[in-house]
Amino acid sequence: MNIPSNIVTLIVGIVVTLLSLWYGQNHGLLPVAASSEAVQIDELFNFMMTVSTGLFLLIEGILIYSVIKFRRPKGDTTDGSPIEGNVPLEILWTAIPTVIVLILAIYSFEVYNAMGGLDPMAAHDMGPHTVARAESNSKENLIAFDPDRKQVALGLGVSPETKEGENQLVINVNGIQYAWIFTYPESGIVSGDMHIPVGRPVKLNITAGDVLHAFWLPEFRLKQDAVPGREVQLTFTPNRVGQYPIICAELCGAYHGGMKSQLYVQTEEEYQQWLQQNTLAQSDVESTLAANAASSSDSEFLAPLAAEIGVEADTIAQLHALHHHPLNAEL
Amino acid sequence: MSTSAEKIVTSTHDGQKAEHKQRKWQDYFTFNTDHKVIGIQYLVTAFLFYFVGGALAEVMRTELATPEPDLVQPEFYNQIMTMHGTIMLFLWIIPAGAAFANFLIPLMIGAEDMAFPRLNAVAYWMFPIGGILLMSSFFVGPAQAGWTSYPPLSLVASKWGQEIWILSILILGTSTILGSINFITTILKMRMPDMDIHSMPLFCWSMLATSGLILLGTPVLAAALILLSFDLIAGTSFFNPAGGGDPIVYQHMFWFYSHPAVYIMVLPFFGIISEVLPVHARKPIFGYRAIAYSSLAIAFLGLIVWAHHMFTSGTPGWLRMFFMATTMVIAVPTGIKVFSWTATIWGGKINLNSAMLFGVGFISLFLIGGLSGIMVASVPFDIHVHDTYFVVAHFHYVLFGGSVLALFAGIYHWFPKMTGRMLNETWGRIHFALTYIGFNLTFLPMHQLGIQGMNRRVALYDAQFQSVNMICTIGSYILAVSTLPFVVNVLWSVFKGEKAGRNPWRALTLEWQTSSPPAIENFEEEPVLWAGPYEYGVDTEMIDEDSSIEEMLAEVSAEAK
Ligand code: HEM
Ligand SMILES: [Cu+2]
Numbered sequence: 068m069n070i071p072s073n074i075v076t077l078i079v080g081i082v083v084t085l086l087s088l089w090y091g092q093n094h095g096l097l098p099v100a101a102s103s104e105a106v107q108i109d110e111l112f113n114f115m116m117t118v119s120t121g122l123f124l125l126i127e128g129i130l131i132y133s134v135i136k137f138r139r140p141k142g143d144t145t146d147g148s149p150i151e152g153n154v155p156l157e158i159l160w161t162a163i164p165t166v167i168v169l170i171l172a173i174y175s176f177e178v179y180n181a182m183g184g185l186d187p188m189a190a191h192d193m194g195p196h197t198v199a200r201a202e203s204n205s206k207e208n209l210i211a212f213d214p215d216r217k218q219v220a221l222g223l224g225v226s227p228e229t230k231e232g233e234n235q236l237v238i239n240v241n242g243i244q245y246a247w248i249f250t251y252p253e254s255g256i257v258s259g260d261m262h263i264p265v266g267r268p269v270k271l272n273i274t275a276g277d278v279l280h281a282f283w284l285p286e287f288r289l290k291q292d293a294v295p296g297r298e299v300q301l302t303f304t305p306n307r308v309g310q311y312p313i314i315c316a317e318l319c320g321a322y323h324g325g326m327k328s329q330l331y332v333q334t335e336e337e338y339q340q341w342l343q344q345n346t347l348a349q350s351d352v353e354s355t356l357a358a359n360a361a362s363s364s365d366s367e368f369l370a371p372l373a374a375e376i377g378v379e380a381d382t383i384a385q386l387h388a389l390h391h392h393p394l395n396a397e398l
Numbered sequence: 399m400s401t402s403a404e405k406i407v408t409s410t411h412d413g414q415k416a417e418h419k420q421r422k423w424q425d426y427f428t429f430n431t432d433h434k435v436i437g438i439q440y441l442v443t444a445f446l447f448y449f450v451g452g453a454l455a456e457v458m459r460t461e462l463a464t465p466e467p468d469l470v471q472p473e474f475y476n477q478i479m480t481m482h483g484t485i486m487l488f489l490w491i492i493p494a495g496a497a498f499a500n501f502l503i504p505l506m507i508g509a510e511d512m513a514f515p516r517l518n519a520v521a522y523w524m525f526p527i528g529g530i531l532l533m534s535s536f537f538v539g540p541a542q543a544g545w546t547s548y549p550p551l552s553l554v555a556s557k558w559g560q561e562i563w564i565l566s567i568l569i570l571g572t573s574t575i576l577g578s579i580n581f582i583t584t585i586l587k588m589r590m591p592d593m594d595i596h597s598m599p600l601f602c603w604s605m606l607a608t609s610g611l612i613l614l615g616t617p618v619l620a621a622a623l624i625l626l627s628f629d630l631i632a633g634t635s636f637f638n639p640a641g642g643g644d645p646i647v648y649q650h651m652f653w654f655y656s657h658p659a660v661y662i663m664v665l666p667f668f669g670i671i672s673e674v675l676p677v678h679a680r681k682p683i684f685g686y687r688a689i690a691y692s693s694l695a696i697a698f699l700g701l702i703v704w705a706h707h708m709f710t711s712g713t714p715g716w717l718r719m720f721f722m723a724t725t726m727v728i729a730v731p732t733g734i735k736v737f738s739w740t741a742t743i744w745g746g747k748i749n750l751n752s753a754m755l756f757g758v759g760f761i762s763l764f765l766i767g768g769l770s771g772i773m774v775a776s777v778p779f780d781i782h783v784h785d786t787y788f789v790v791a792h793f794h795y796v797l798f799g800g801s802v803l804a805l806f807a808g809i810y811h812w813f814p815k816m817t818g819r820m821l822n823e824t825w826g827r828i829h830f831a832l833t834y835i836g837f838n839l840t841f842l843p844m845h846q847l848g849i850q851g852m853n854r855r856v857a858l859y860d861a862q863f864q865s866v867n868m869i870c871t872i873g874s875y876i877l878a879v880s881t882l883p884f885v886v887n888v889l890w891s892v893f894k895g896e897k898a899g900r901n902p903w904r905a906l907t908l909e910w911q912t913s914s915p916p917a918i919e920n921f922e923e924e925p926v927l928w929a930g931p932y933e934y935g936v937d938t939e940m941i942d943e944d945s946s947i948e949e950m951l952a953e954v955s956a957e958a959k
């Protein structure tokens with residue numbers, strides 16, 4: 068084979084390595100990271116980006132070089148050299164991906180563990196709430212993995228080696244077409260946005276009222292499907308004050324794209340203020356929501372959001388009339 | 399030298415050329431059992447559906463040029479999105495793979511036809527029937543729950559459209575099962591006597607792997623869809639949580655088929671690439687056995703990775719880790735293939751014609767899809783980008799940059815064999831350039847969109863993503879334009895193209911030993927296995943000695959009997 072001289076190979080290798088290392092850190096693709104776990108995921112992504120850039124440059128480089136260098140002159144009807152393989156080379160390029168994915172798998176495992184994904188009892192201290200739910204829905208004989216049996220964890224639990232298990236702020240999240248509803252059991256607040264104090268661990272109990280939804284916080288790199296009749300949890304600790312989008316990431320119907328809400332990570336004072344304001348206004352909201360649930364329609368709830376989504380209020384009403392929503396009975 | 403293979407075959411058949419029976423155009427519209435007719439039928443039908451699916455994609459991209467849902471209603475967006483995905487997978491890329499398999503397998507192994515020609519024709523005719531059925535759902539409002547059709551949404555939106563969707567997928571799935579029974583039997587039982595399994599072309603290996611996956615996976619999909627249909631029509635609650643059903647079980651059953659399905663959609667095209675590269679690089683394929691066995695390894699591993707589509711769904715932590723590990727292992731056989739193809743063209747004598755451009759283009763784009771594939775295998779990162787435009791970018795790099803580019807490489811390579819005429823090179827190159835530029839412009843920026851927070855399957859999106867989306871839309875228009883030179887080229891060349899002769903590429907696989915287009919009975923005389931499928935540059939001196947040809951022919955055919 069026509070291997071270029073060692074020096075050239077060496078220089079090319081160094082350049083590719085440097086470029087990959089640089090690009091892996093400077094791709095600028097990720098949005099801000101608002102928790103320490105998000106930073107770890109970003110580092111994992113940067114690592115993958117570095118390796119990918121290296122492989123990309125290497126192989127695209129060889130392709131471009133070959134296409135330029137090994138062209139057949141016009142009129143030449145002879146063939147290339149009859150090389151049918153090269154065992155050491157083939158062992159090498161079996162070993163390279165093997166080693167890379169081995170490292171990547173272990174690294175990913177570590178990060179996932181740090182996120183609390185392997186907390187064996189993520190479903191352990193869900194309290195009577197879950198059990199009650201489970202009974203009322205008669206979910207005992209699900210064929211798939213049943214989170215209510217407390218043998219398996221669904222979602223992300225407490226990060227090991229942290230105090231995330233203490234002083235958690237519990238929020239129940241319910242996804243319905245096309246809005247998120249946040250209930251704060253501590254204070255009884257029901258809200259269409261989520262407010263949390265910075266630095267305090269949050270535990271979300273996520274479920275859905277009608278179809279599948281997915282609760283996505285891009286700035287926290289967190290996502291969890293919301294499944295009707297099933298409760299899943301997400302635990303995380305925000306470390307950055309700000310306003311972040313909450314996005315539905317699982318196709319849930321026509322206005323799936325409009326199913327957005329806001330997460331406000333606030334200072335302790337701001338949060339307390341919000342708590343107070345809303346506890347006062349609470350009785351109001353609660354009755355509206357209760358009525359909604361009873362009439363098994365969320366069009367009323369949606370009406371205020373409609374302008375934002377860009378939908379006519381009667382379109383929503385029509386939509387719901389069409390759907391006759393049998394599933395909302397559970398809400 | 400390899401070149402002389404053609405000469406000899408030509409000379410032995412000279413006398414009989416006159417009595418050649420030709421296919422009439424009417425044959426292509428009938429229930430014909432000739433595998434070559436069926437192959438062309440598959441290919442042309444698939445292309446017709448490709449244009450429908452592509453037109454729908456252009457409507458979507460036009461809608462997405464601006465953040466507001468202004469061109470089409472969001473509900474209609476979801477319907478054309480669902481139809482685009484379904485058409486591209488079940489009516490374009492899977493049947494297009496079957497097209498090449500039907501046309502090539504018997505020719506490549508020196509057989510007269512498929513093992514079960516009638517079954518083959520039945521399999522083909524189920525395809526347009528299923529396709530037209532699916533199209534008919536436009537009259538009742540097509541399905542709108544995505545090509546995955548997850549319940550409960552699929553149970554409450556577009557009831558009749560959804561039911562038609564289920565029925566047509568069942569028909570199309572059955573068609574692929576019949577097809578693959580044929581492919582496996584033909585490859586294993588009908589090879590010419592001299593051809594052992596390790597000297598058959600790699601395309602046949604990849605079709606073995608593909609067919610195995612179809613046979614194992616499709617029945618599970620059928621079961622899931624039949625149960626879904628009961629929930630939809632009869633009000634049962636297999637997957638409906640309102641009645642105590644479990645929607646997650648549907649996801650498991652669906653992906654048990656549909657992950658292997660992505661290999662069903664790409665393995666045949668791996669095979670095509672393994673045929674195209676050696677011919678136009680004038681070098682043997684690098685690592686024949688490694689490529690052959692890695693197809694089988696990919697097929698096997700493909701059966702145990704399905705839940706990587708469910709990392710954020712009802713999948714417990716330990717299971718997420720298990721499926722992450724198995725998924726990452728697939729990178730190894732896939733990497734072997736990419737490295738082997740790259741090594742095949744290294745040091746060759748490359749003829750950079752349209753077929754080769756698409757072939758090399760395939761490696762360069764499939765590589766990107768493969769790298770982003772390893773990224774989404776990593777659970778922590780996938781949790782972030784699952785169901786976002788990052789994934790849309792990833793699978794278009796695999797399916798379009800991978801399968802479709804390889805498909806075009808295959809067309810430019812075998813068009814002379816299929817029609818007896820050459821395609822125009824200049825227009826082929828223009829087609830390639832437009833496709834390559836348009837494709838990257840459309841799909842490369844989508845990686846960024848997804849990472850930064852744009853979810854998929856939306857008709858309306860956040861205003862901050864507008865400018866990048868505009869780039870994607872412009873790219874998609876270039877892609878639309880790129881098909882024009884191709885279509886014109888094909889239509890013109892079928893009638894007016896330069897005559898191709900038996901073996902315009904001086905290729906060694908058996909399909910090039912017969913006339914172009916091949917005689918109805920494939921080979922007028924028993925084909926002769928002069929060389930392995932990829933023995934380029936190997937000096938098979940005996941062929942050069944003209945005197946001994948007749949003797950050798952006699953010898954070989956005596957052996958064969
Ligand atoms: C003309 C070129 C193409 C363009 C511009 C295009 C564009 C798109 C767009 C905009 C979406 C919808 C994304 C969303 O709303 O989530 C989509 C989805 C999809 N496309 Fe394409 N596409 C093209 C070609 C292809 C090809 C060739 C294939 C397969 C061989 C394909 C397979 C799919 C699939 C499977 C989906 C997913 C549908 C779903 O989410 O259910 N596309 N494409
Ligand atoms: Cu949604």
Ligand SMILES: [Cu+2]
Nearest residue numbers: 657704706707
């Ligand atoms: Cu998959």
